[in-house]
Amino acid sequence: MTEIRERIIQIIAEQAMLDPSELKPEMSPEEIGIDSLGLVESIFAIEEAFDISVPFNANEPEKSDFDISSLGAIIGAVEKLVAEKA
Template structure:
């Protein structure tokens, strides 16, 4: 796992009461108690951290279901918008 991916998971974990060690790529957001409003803040935190713009509309469900969805999509957005940041 790259440093970027590690950092994304670390940020996700900071919004959850569940320990970082227990969070894997397969973990569902609902299982680690990240509610919709917290998720909006999480997206903001990721944008701030990596200086990117993440297209996300809370009315469109199903785009980010588990940790892998976020890691995969956010990593490719970082690459696309910032080039090689690592």
Template sequence: MLVKDFKLDPNQLTPDARLEDLGLDSLGMADLVFHIEDAFKLSVPDVAVTLTTLGEVVGFIDDLIMARDSAQALPAPSAPPEMLPLSPGQAT
């Protein structure tokens, strides 16, 4: 994504590469967030997060994917019996 969409040299893309050194300013980071959401089918929370290296971005994406997958794996909460809909003809 960074090579294709941001025209970065793949040799620069190491975990400790500073985003600022890669030329990703705040506008570039906003654009990157949109790309991440689309590519990974994620919803990035609208909270201030400070990411300074490419490794931190990767860790952030991994955390979002794990949170999403964990939430999808949880069974749906069941309603208490008094909250369940009545069948036709069932007395109240």
């Protein structure tokens, strides 16, 4: 699962134009510096990278089953989706 975590951090760091080492699991997308469009682009990149479908509604993110409250939550949710697909 470490490669999943590293790939997600890399995707989100690229989106925020930060070094991956600057990101911490407890950081929210806002703290990382990602706006809603950047978050949607990150989700698309994550879906493509892992060949999964993220249950995320960009228009109503608070109604989503996909937890985007922090980097750690996003990683956990993606790991779960990848495990379910396997």
